[in-house]
Amino acid sequence: MAIVIPKTIYNGKVKEIKLGSDMQAVSVGGENCFPFYLFEGAMPHKPVIAMEVWDSGTEDWPVAALEPFKDVISDPAAWANKCISEYGAEMICLQLVSTDPNGMNRGATEAAALAKKVADAINVPLIVWGTANIEKDTEVLRAVAEACQGKNIILGPLEEKDFKKIGAAAIGYHQTVIASSPIDINLAKQLNILMGNLGIPENALLMDPTVSSIGYGIEYCYSVMERIRAAGLTQSDDKLQYPLICNISKETWKAKEAKVTEQEDPLMGDAKKRGILLEAMSALILALAGGNILVMRHPEAIKLIKGILDELYVPSK
Amino acid sequence: MPLTGIEIFKLLPKTNCGKCGVPTCLAFAMQLAAGKADLNACPTVSEETKAKLSEASAPPIRPLTIGTGNRAIKVGGETVLFRHEKRFENPTGLAILITDTMAESDVEARINRLNNLIYDRVGLTLRPEMAALRADSGKVESFVALINKVKTQSDCSLILISQDADILTAGVKACAERKPLIYAATAANAATIGALAREAGCPVAVKGANLDEIAGLTDQLTKIGIKDIVIDSGARSVKQVFEDQIFIRKAALAKTRSLGFPTIVFACDMTQDPMKEALIASLAIAKYAAIVVLSDFQGHALFPLLVERLNLYTDPQKPLATKEGIYEIGGPNENSPVLLTSNFSLTYFIVSGEIENSKVPAYLLVKDTEGLSVMTAWAAGKFVADVIAPFVKKCGITDKIKHRKLIIPGYAASESGGLEEELPDWKIEVGPREAAHIPAYLKTWKAQ
Numbered sequence: 001m002a003i004v005i006p007k008t009i010y011n012g013k014v015k016e017i018k019l020g021s022d023m024q025a026v027s028v029g030g031e032n033c034f035p036f037y038l039f040e041g042a043m044p045h046k047p048v049i050a051m052e053v054w055d056s057g058t059e060d061w062p063v064a065a066l067e068p069f070k071d072v073i074s075d076p077a078a079w080a081n082k083c084i085s086e087y088g089a090e091m092i093c094l095q096l097v098s099t100d101p102n103g104m105n106r107g108a109t110e111a112a113a114l115a116k117k118v119a120d121a122i123n124v125p126l127i128v129w130g131t132a133n134i135e136k137d138t139e140v141l142r143a144v145a146e147a148c149q150g151k152n153i154i155l156g157p158l159e160e161k162d163f164k165k166i167g168a169a170a171i172g173y174h175q176t177v178i179a180s181s182p183i184d185i186n187l188a189k190q191l192n193i194l195m196g197n198l199g200i201p202e203n204a205l206l207m208d209p210t211v212s213s214i215g216y217g218i219e220y221c222y223s224v225m226e227r228i229r230a231a232g233l234t235q236s237d238d239k240l241q242y243p244l245i246c247n248i249s250k251e252t253w254k255a256k257e258a259k260v261t262e263q264e265d266p267l268m269g270d271a272k273k274r275g276i277l278l279e280a281m282s283a284l285i286l287a288l289a290g291g292n293i294l295v296m297r298h299p300e301a302i303k304l305i306k307g308i309l310d311e312l313y314v315p316s317k
Numbered sequence: 318m319p320l321t322g323i324e325i326f327k328l329l330p331k332t333n334c335g336k337c338g339v340p341t342c343l344a345f346a347m348q349l350a351a352g353k354a355d356l357n358a359c360p361t362v363s364e365e366t367k368a369k370l371s372e373a374s375a376p377p378i379r380p381l382t383i384g385t386g387n388r389a390i391k392v393g394g395e396t397v398l399f400r401h402e403k404r405f406e407n408p409t410g411l412a413i414l415i416t417d418t419m420a421e422s423d424v425e426a427r428i429n430r431l432n433n434l435i436y437d438r439v440g441l442t443l444r445p446e447m448a449a450l451r452a453d454s455g456k457v458e459s460f461v462a463l464i465n466k467v468k469t470q471s472d473c474s475l476i477l478i479s480q481d482a483d484i485l486t487a488g489v490k491a492c493a494e495r496k497p498l499i500y501a502a503t504a505a506n507a508a509t510i511g512a513l514a515r516e517a518g519c520p521v522a523v524k525g526a527n528l529d530e531i532a533g534l535t536d537q538l539t540k541i542g543i544k545d546i547v548i549d550s551g552a553r554s555v556k557q558v559f560e561d562q563i564f565i566r567k568a569a570l571a572k573t574r575s576l577g578f579p580t581i582v583f584a585c586d587m588t589q590d591p592m593k594e595a596l597i598a599s600l601a602i603a604k605y606a607a608i609v610v611l612s613d614f615q616g617h618a619l620f621p622l623l624v625e626r627l628n629l630y631t632d633p634q635k636p637l638a639t640k641e642g643i644y645e646i647g648g649p650n651e652n653s654p655v656l657l658t659s660n661f662s663l664t665y666f667i668v669s670g671e672i673e674n675s676k677v678p679a680y681l682l683v684k685d686t687e688g689l690s691v692m693t694a695w696a697a698g699k700f701v702a703d704v705i706a707p708f709v710k711k712c713g714i715t716d717k718i719k720h721r722k723l724i725i726p727g728y729a730a731s732e733s734g735g736l737e738e739e740l741p742d743w744k745i746e747v748g749p750r751e752a753a754h755i756p757a758y759l760k761t762w763k764a765q
């Protein structure tokens with residue numbers, strides 16, 4: 001007997017967005033079906049892996065996460081290039097940890113100079129991620145936008161309370177922005193609308209649904225992302241059709257489950273493999289829910305997930 | 318698809334006799350459609366109608382149980398494609414592969430891992446539940462010996478795997494009382510294996526080359542009265558497994574009865590690399606597998622999979638809650654800080670994780686807020702001075718500490734006045750709003 005598989009009816013499409021300057025461009029989005037449902041539609045781009053580079057704060061990283069970057073840990077530009085040349089990073093995400101007012105509290109000028117240095121040094125698009133401190137991000141990300149003029153970098157997170165000022169700078173210097181909302185489809189939509197009203201062009205906006213890792217509420221962002229995709233693709237809600245970015249690796253590696261050693265808890269097995277799997281699995285689940293850019297850390301986690309995504313991306317018969 | 322009220326109405330006697338307790342057949346039909354009435358309330362409905370209605374109201378994916386006792390596992394019974402539509406019902410069963418050609422010591426070690434890899438997560442016990450026993454030797458005695466060994470050493474549920482009907486028959490005989498899953502009925506042996514499953518009263522898996530062939534096999538088994546079937550689509554590539562799992566779920570939800578069964582995925586047959594295998598398993602858990610067979614259990618892969626499973630199978634309408642009480646983190650003493658938070662599991666995990674990160678030993682008081690986060694609970698009046706104070710008094714923390722300082726979450730700062738009134742011996746300190754700032758806060762905290 002011939003089985004008939006019902007097909008989902010799609011009436012929308014994720015916006016296809018070109019990131020980076022012409023020299024470094026990478027495109028994301030453009031799918032008109034659920035992630036990897038190639039039997040129902042087209043997905044012009046696989047999820048892209050952005051590797052993270054921290055400007056400080058790596059002393060809290062577990063040994064396994066630090067190990068591949070030991071030689072470049074104090075030089076963000078060299079670190080970024082190592083990610084690109086050795087580990088195949090398709091984008092770089094500079095995490096400006098040093099600007100945290102509850103930590104080193106480094107100033108905006110210094111941070112902007114560093115962002116520019118990294119942007120100049122690499123041949124892939126650059127994401128610059130702040131600390132989610134409203135006042136400080138406003139100051140820092142505005143300065144970064146200006147310093148990196150002409151690079152079409154990606155700035156985030158822009159939240160309800162600081163999107164106007166950072167957004168205005170991004171418009172002025174032609175940068176792309178990340179609209180960040182707290183795991184809530186309605187707030188995400190509302191912020192996208194406000195971004196549009198502010199004048200952010202449709203091709204310069206990404207969404208950050210606020211992600212968390214396995215064991216720390218991944219089910220919430222998983223479902224919010226699936227709902228965002230369902231709304232954008234099957235209910236043609238054009239305010240929810242932006243590519244999704246998932247800043248996931250820092251969430252996975254800070255968890256105690258990624259840190260505890262086998263000596264401390266033998267039932268938990270090898271700490272390095274566990275950390276890699278927590279990162280790779282969390283990223284994979286988010287990719288299945290609609291993530292277009294996955295911010296990741298460990299080269300082996302990246303290799304694993306790329307392998308699986310490549311296999312999922314094989315055209316359907 | 319369940320029938321609509323009108324569709325049900327057409328099947329009723331239409332006499333409006335009122336014996337069912339509502340005045341008209343139509344009203345009764347509407348109640349049935351809404352799940353508010355029982356068909357048996359109508360004394361005159363025909364047997365044929367009863368059959369049609371029960372067929373229509375059967376769940377789209379057959380729920381069934383493998384194994385017996387404590388570690389029996391329920392699979393199937395799923396009703397949605399996306400968990401936000403309702404929920405995922407029965408968590409994916411995880412099985413460890415053990416073959417009858419493995420060395421004695423390896424078999425022992427595997428049984429050991431199957432029995433002892435148990436994790437506690439906020440009062441929930443996470444553990445795998447199944448062993449997949451495969452007859453590689455081609456000898457009945459070896460297979461039966463393996464089954465007997467596992468059976469006596471573990472109360473796990475079993476999957477028996479062989480391509481040889483005689484070996485499988487002997488295997489089933491050795492453990493039929495444990496209700497193993499028989500693997501598998503194929504186009505070549507469906508009649509024999511079907512008869513075996515029916516006689517033993519055990520669930521049986523079908524394996525086919527494609528979905529059409531599988532539908533043919535399940536129909537064949539259904540005709541001889543077998544209901545508890547598990548599907549192996551035969552796929553062993555990531556791409557094909559992903560597609561088949563989605564196709565089977567979609568077809569089943571559209572009431573294609575021949576595919577309305579839980580599925581099994583053999584991650585163990587898809588790669589030689591255990592890391593990749595774990596990632597494939599995580600994909601299968603998210604995308605609809607009812608059972609995943611792994612080549613082995615190692616804590617570093619099993620733990621993330623168990624937690625992923627817990628997360629994705631949580632009811633989205635009912636957040637997990639942590640038990641109210643005192644949690645000791647890092648071996649605190651009488652001079653250690655005392656923090657207070659709500660019992661939303663996520664809140665608990667994040668707060669306790671950050672306390673651990675601070676390396677400052679501390680007591681965490683978790684107040685029952687019916688699973689709400691601090692902010693939501695506070696707004697709902699479940700995390701306010703009136704209810705926090707009695708909890709702090711009776712929870713027993715005063716026996717453990719010398720000081721009387723309580724750190725409350727920044728989001729509940731407005732309760733500090735009320736708390737100082739209700740807890741006159743205590744000094745209330747307002748902690749950070751965000752958990753990420755707890756380490757910095759604790760590092761400078763002093764008991765005096």
Ligand code: SF4
Nearest residue numbers: 333334335337342359
């Ligand atoms: S008892 Fe049956 S026949 Fe009578 S009104 Fe109710 S549904 Fe109709």
